[in-house]
Amino acid sequence: MRDSPLAPFSRVYKELRLPVGPGGKGRYGWADVVVWIPSGPNFVIEIDSVPKPASAEKLVFATGCV
Template identity: 70%
Template sequence: MRDSPLATLARAYKELRLPVVPDGKGRYGRADLVIWLPGGADIVVKIDSAPNPASAQKLAFARDAGAFPLWVRFGKGDIEKIDGVMVLDVRDTVRGVCEAGA
């Protein structure tokens, strides 16, 4: 991306509020990172250490709005499959780093 002509136009936002209220919540949901690309699909990232149904709802909203949703998972628990949502599973990598440092 750094060498792309779009690099100077791209914008990254952390903890960006999304116009979706997950089930059981009283406020708008937040994305951990949103990368806005002019003329392309936005990238919406959620990072979770455990299964989180609210994250799944936020990512489905982002997908339905035309963004590229990415769920980064570390820690424990199952990884839910959601149509149109890419999951990056770094659980084994995180576990290996933690064990090497112990």
């Protein structure tokens, strides 16, 4: 990424607060790592020690808002 022409414009966030469900529904969750690349793919990374349904819900929602 460092050698990419997009590198100066890319952003990495840790523990970014995201609404969990459509419309927020008053619930928020934290995405562990978000990599935002303008005009490119964005990455949302969730790190858990065991599978959690809430984490999967955050990732599904993040696909539409990041």
